[in-house]
Amino acid sequence: MMIELQRLCRSYQIGDQVIEAVDDVSLSVGSGEFAAIIGHSGSGKSTLLSMIGGLARPTSGKVLIDGEDIWARDDAFRSDFRNARIGFIFQFASLIPTLNAIENVALPRTFGGRRHKAADEEEAIMLLEKVGLGERLFSYPNELSGGQQRRVGIARALINRPVLLLADEPTGDLDEETEAEVMELLLSSYREFKAAFLMVTHNRAIAEGASKRVRLKNGVLQ
Amino acid sequence: MLGLALRNLQRKPFRTYALAVAVAIAIGAVFATATIMWGVERSLGQGFSKFGADALVVPKGAVVNIKSALLTGEPSTFYMKGDYASQVRALAGVAKVTPQLFLTTSAGSHCIIGNAFLVGFDPKTDFTVMPWLYQKQEREFGGADVIVGGNNNYQVGDVVYFYGETFTVFGKLDRTGLGLYDNAIFLHIDKAYDLIDSSKKYADVPSMGFARGDVSALLVQIGSTAKANLIRFAIAKNPDVRIVTAGNIVTSVRQNLTALFTGTVALTAVLILGNVLMISAIFSTIVNERKKELGLLRAIGARRLSIFNLVFAESVMLTSFGGLIGIGLGLILLRIFARSIGFHLESLNIPFLWPPVLHIVLLGGASVLFAVLMGALGSVYPAIAGSRIEPYDAIRAGE
Numbered sequence A: 001m002m003i004e005l006q007r008l009c010r011s012y013q014i015g016d017q018v019i020e021a022v023d024d025v026s027l028s029v030g031s032g033e034f035a036a037i038i039g040h041s042g043s044g045k046s047t048l049l050s051m052i053g054g055l056a057r058p059t060s061g062k063v064l065i066d067g068e069d070i071w072a073r074d075d076a077f078r079s080d081f082r083n084a085r086i087g088f089i090f091q092f093a094s095l096i097p098t099l100n101a102i103e104n105v106a107l108p109r110t111f112g113g114r115r116h117k118a119a120d121e122e123e124a125i126m127l128l129e130k131v132g133l134g135e136r137l138f139s140y141p142n143e144l145s146g147g148q149q150r151r152v153g154i155a156r157a158l159i160n161r162p163v164l165l166l167a168d169e170p171t172g173d174l175d176e177e178t179e180a181e182v183m184e185l186l187l188s189s190y191r192e193f194k195a196a197f198l199m200v201t202h203n204r205a206i207a208e209g210a211s212k213r214v215r216l217k218n219g220v221l222q
Numbered sequence B: 001m002l003g004l005a006l007r008n009l010q011r012k013p014f015r016t017y018a019l020a021v022a023v024a025i026a027i028g029a030v031f032a033t034a035t036i037m038w039g040v041e042r043s044l045g046q047g048f049s050k051f052g053a054d055a056l057v058v059p060k061g062a063v064v065n066i067k068s069a070l071l072t073g074e075p076s077t078f079y080m081k082g083d084y085a086s087q088v089r090a091l092a093g094v095a096k097v098t099p100q101l102f103l104t105t106s107a108g109s110h111c112i113i114g115n116a117f118l119v120g121f122d123p124k125t126d127f128t129v130m131p132w133l134y135q136k137q138e139r140e141f142g143g144a145d146v147i148v149g150g151n152n153n154y155q156v157g158d159v160v161y162f163y164g165e166t167f168t169v170f171g172k173l174d175r176t177g178l179g180l181y182d183n184a185i186f187l188h189i190d191k192a193y194d195l196i197d198s199s200k201k202y203a204d205v206p207s208m209g210f211a212r213g214d215v216s217a218l219l220v221q222i223g224s225t226a227k228a229n230l231i232r233f234a235i236a237k238n239p240d241v242r243i244v245t246a247g248n249i250v251t252s253v254r255q256n257l258t259a260l261f262t263g264t265v266a267l268t269a270v271l272i273l274g275n276v277l278m279i280s281a282i283f284s285t286i287v288n289e290r291k292k293e294l295g296l297l298r299a300i301g302a303r304r305l306s307i308f309n310l311v312f313a314e315s316v317m318l319t320s321f322g323g324l325i326g327i328g329l330g331l332i333l334l335r336i337f338a339r340s341i342g343f344h345l346e347s348l349n350i351p352f353l354w355p356p357v358l359h360i361v362l363l364g365g366a367s368v369l370f371a372v373l374m375g376a377l378g379s380v381y382p383a384i385a386g387s388r389i390e391p392y393d394a395i396r397a398g399e
Helices: A045-052 A075-085 A101-111 A117-130 A146-158 A176-193 A204-208 B002-011 B013-051 B060-072 B084-089 B179-183 B189-199 B228-236 B246-289 B291-299 B304-339 B341-347 B357-387 B391-395
Strands: A002-014 A017-030 A034-038 A060-065 A086-089 A164-168 A196-200 A212-217 B055-059 B094-104 B117-121 B133-136 B145-148 B159-162 B165-173 B184-188 B217-222 B241-245
Touching: A002 A045, A017 A045, A017 A196, A017 A212, A034 A045, A034 A204, A045 A164, A045 A196, A045 B391, A075 A086, A075 A101, A075 B291, A075 B304, A086 A146, A101 A117, A101 A146, A117 A146, A146 A176, A164 A176, A176 A196, B002 B013, B002 B304, B013 B246, B013 B304, B013 B357, B055 B228, B084 B094, B084 B217, B094 B189, B117 B189, B179 B184, B184 B189, B217 B228, B228 B241, B246 B291, B246 B304, B246 B357, B291 B304, B291 B391, B304 B341, B304 B357
Parallel strands: A034 A196, A034 A212, A086 A164, A164 A196, B117 B184, B145 B165
Antiparallel strands: A002 A017, A002 A060, B055 B217, B055 B241, B094 B117, B094 B217, B133 B165, B145 B184, B159 B165
């Protein structure tokens, strides 16, 4: 699994002004590699991650995954690709409020056309136990703490055994102790799945532990 | 996906129930209106199909009255010479002709009951009364017998009393929805003339104003291969009579009823259009409100079509639920109709025939399908808008 970014750009037009959120970024990350994307707020980190994940279309450039440009394919392809091969962990509580922990974790299986309710739920339970939520299987998001919600989000990201893990400041709003637990979980997961792991973070200590550090300033790679 | 749609509906119960009730009101109105209209059509249709005659030949001044007589059972007071029947019978294409004489009794006319509508008919040539007997005595119909319409309370074998004479109820007609038949009491036309003669001995009974042999109407059956228009033209040459076809009468009545129901249908259409627009507006708000969630679903692999289906399913489930409540509401409206307007029509001797139960069930099913269609139409725009949301923009919504 090789992710290769070729001269990736994304710009916004606000009135007459064109803002380059990501400007001419080229980069490659392989399987089993952990790349930390660092930079100040508004430096284009999240935008870069979303283009890699097939969520935001680049203005120009290519996102090649195993040599295939995902933005040259149609939306259905990218949806299936996200479902089957990417695990997203967001910087906010990203759970569906009407579903309990098991249902939230098993939700990606609903879209992949591989749904086997009992097997999916069994796997969701296994993942929830793995992230330490074996006692909160039937809890709804509003019954869980911020850290617990993030753990459910990680379990959901792992259910389809992703080859690419994308995390956008996953510990930004957590206390130190919970942050350490969540990071430990993410690091052990990417190692277990031999996935490529790209994480946007402000935390210098976390970035220090990455195999590759990418610094962005005003959308430009430093 | 359906489970998720259902959970979304349960998320805001007040909004869900309020929308469902709005849909229910529209569907209830559609269902009740359609059922009543069907009932009216059936009352007319069955009445005239049972009537058996293709045309009525009536005295010149009786055209309007005859429509009233047929529908409500109120007698016409215009008469014409009965021997005209032989001239009509002689016309090419005329299959059958039978005379009828309409009389009325009053409370003071030496009868057991007042305000009865008597119809004298000729059993020898009749083709419109006897075929619709559903209860009768096992013997020939005689001069001292009467046949009662389906709305009368008399039973076969009962004895009734008109103008000083007693009659036996020979048989009872099936209920037709045609006032003339349902409310009338039929007797031999010769006996009807006898009654008029005998009534003259009562000083307090007003004169009927016609002579023996006069009739109120000639009922005409046209041969299946004959050209009805040619017969109409031939009869119309006689300046003293008018020809009224069943179709004329149905059309005339239907036009009046159509005017009444067009207003109701227009109101219902506005109600439905309003509902579709309301669903569209509310689901657009819902999509906007859940933008972040929809973006999230897209991020974990939902295709555009999945998002469309989610919004669409939620709307259709809601309106289907509203539709089912609407059927209940419609049944209540029909009960109110039966107890108010229906009862009033009955008291005016205008019979109303409900559609058969199976048809009401089918109408109910069609109304629920209508509700589904409302949900589908109302959700198309918000569902498309939801499916077109860019995942990244949606996820960052509100930041």
